[in-house]
Amino acid sequence: MTPRIRLIAGVALIVFGFALLGWAIYAGLNPTAPFETRLAPISAEAAKDVEGFGLTPERLQQIEVSAKDERGPIATGVVARDDAGRLTPLVWRNQVTEPIFFADVSASDAAKVLAAIREHTPQDAVVLAWWDFSRAIRLVAGRAAPLDDAEARGLLLPGAWSAAGAAERARWGAGVPTSSANGFTRFMDALLDSDETRASEALKKLADGKPAYVAVRISDAWMLAAARPQQLSIAYKDFAATGVSHGLIKSAQQWMRDQKIEGGFAVEPMGGATRLHYFQRKSDGDRLIARLLPFSTSLPSPLTRFSLVYQHKGWWIYRLND
Known part of the structure; x- marks a missing residue:
């Protein structure tokens, strides 16, 4: 290989390398949606x-x-x-x-x-x-x-x-x-x-x-x-069941104890299963969103500024009291 050809090949490799780098940067800034x-x-x-x-x-x-x-x-x-x-x-x-x-x-x-x-x-x-x-x-x-x-x-x-x-x-x-x-x-x-x-x-x-x-x-x-992951932490676990029962709630509570989870929980039928929604931090159960919804932590301290006017499945409608 002559020096001239080696020079051309080297320049081509450098250009190709920069092209790959540019594409990598572009792909990182503009990810293809999955x-x-x-x-x-x-x-x-x-x-x-x-x-x-x-x-x-x-x-x-x-x-x-x-x-x-x-x-x-x-x-x-x-x-x-x-x-x-x-x-x-x-x-x-x-x-x-x-x-x-x-x-x-x-x-x-x-x-x-x-x-x-x-x-x-x-x-x-x-x-x-x-x-x-x-x-x-x-x-x-x-x-x-x-x-x-x-x-x-x-x-x-x-x-x-x-x-x-x-x-x-x-x-x-x-x-x-x-x-x-x-x-x-x-x-x-x-x-x-x-x-x-x-x-x-x-x-x-x-x-x-x-x-x-x-x-x-x-x-x-x-x-x-x-929207606020630093302020509220929630997760779920599905239990095989066709509806909500006392037995299921006891199983969910035992599972949470086994996992050392102290946050409040709510159960929701999901087709052939029941979903356990639970807060990963105990303090999250004190927040208004938890008390407006049927989380276990909302039961001991009923709301005084909000009156329930309608409830259907996962929806809860409140009137703000004067």
């Missing part, structure tokens, strides 16, 4: 399933989330768009154990709860809820639900997907004014507060003097933990 989200016009069959929401088909779309290594979709649902283009999940079905974006919601359950909000709240009521349910309350229940979040904080993403979650949060936050962040941050702060009086006063301020209500679901504890 999943794909697709939206499509709603089918006649799916539209019939969500008739109870009273929305026109033009507002509705079907959504499907698929992963590269899975043959079928890992989550499906029906979403609506409001006048600002914001996506509202109305129906959600996870095909895997870990929730993808949202917890399971059936059309019949969601329609029932939204109808109950109309029935149990006055027309001038302000309902405070997580950003996804707030959109459904505005669209379907016809009540003021001012909270929203352009950052879609709390979106449930598997740990392996965290690097690729920015685009998905942008999708669900699209159309939301950035000014909404302050109000939603204050809402999360209140849910994490261990002082009921202080938390209730903070929530009343968000209602701006109007009759105030709070709507929460068990999945909100997970979304709050996803």
